[in-house]
Amino acid sequence: MKHTEHLYEKTISSQTIYEGKVVKLKVDEVLLPNGKTAKREIVNHQGAVAVMALTDEGKLIAVRQFRKPLEREIVELPAGKLEPGEEPLACAIRELKEETGYEAESFTHLSSFYTSPGFADELLHLYLATGLRKGEAQLDEDEFVDVVELTLEEAQELHRLGEIRDAKTVVALYAWESRKLHGQK
Template identity: 85%
Template sequence: MNDSKHLYEKTLSTQQIFEGKVIKLRVDEVLLPNGKTAKREIVNHQGAVAVMALTDEGKLVAVRQFRKPLERAIVELPAGKLEPGEEPLACAIRELKEETGYEAETFTHLSLFYTSPGFADELLHLFVATGLKKGESQPDEDEFVDVVELTLEEARELHRSGEIGDAKTVVALFAWESREFYGTK
């Protein structure tokens, strides 16, 4: 069913351009299926998690955070990158506590998706956290966030206004709407 060999791009050469704390950037020269060559700029990322934390009152726990590439603050799910060798669940537990102060009784793996496969290999694990207990947040020293609790309608309005617009939070919002529509918890 997934016969895609005719689409394959063979790597002819790779040049490492940049290696930072969060990403690596390389440029590959590839042989295209039609015999021509092309350059592909590729961002390597070790993967990340995001947590759709839902309170017993049916509210989403999110964070408002300034994002330098956008030059503004947006509202998004608590999230963070996986440390080398770290299990996604352990990262989800850590990030929820660090960014919001909340701890959860239950974490359910909801989805796994590539954030932007046209140029990056980042794979994101999306968890739903329930049975929340409020505590004290402990953000990283270079991380400044406001914790917000949103009803589904408030989250929809922030999405319409563009204040929610990152892929992980939009995916979670659609999943939350689907849960509400189908009456599942």
């Protein structure tokens, strides 16, 4: 998409502050549309996928895990970051299997969205997985999760209680509610 001149911020300089396994942090100096300059702290991220896996019985497969930035457990969709050059669908298939043990007959792309565009460029791809077959999870060595199955009503209650709080799972919850309202699975 072409930028609109009266909104565009031109990069004058860019400095990488940190480069880790998951993110890169940089500080850009930008020229604002009014001629002044400002600093922008930017997190670069490879991108990620999340999977809204629904059983034939209409239950959501989710994971409960501890999230260090929050210092608490939350319930969320199985998800993970894209490897360099990896297609989002391949990542969705891999992450569902690794985190939950489930495999799916069908994957449907529901949406792609920026998770926090005020400071990060992470683009998350949300997939619906159906026709599930249960198997053994293959968690990464630093990954610890409990797999949970939730009805829509149970997921809504966990959202109300603040146990579902992350953007990808909240977006999926609203997508699931919308699908049910329109007579879809």
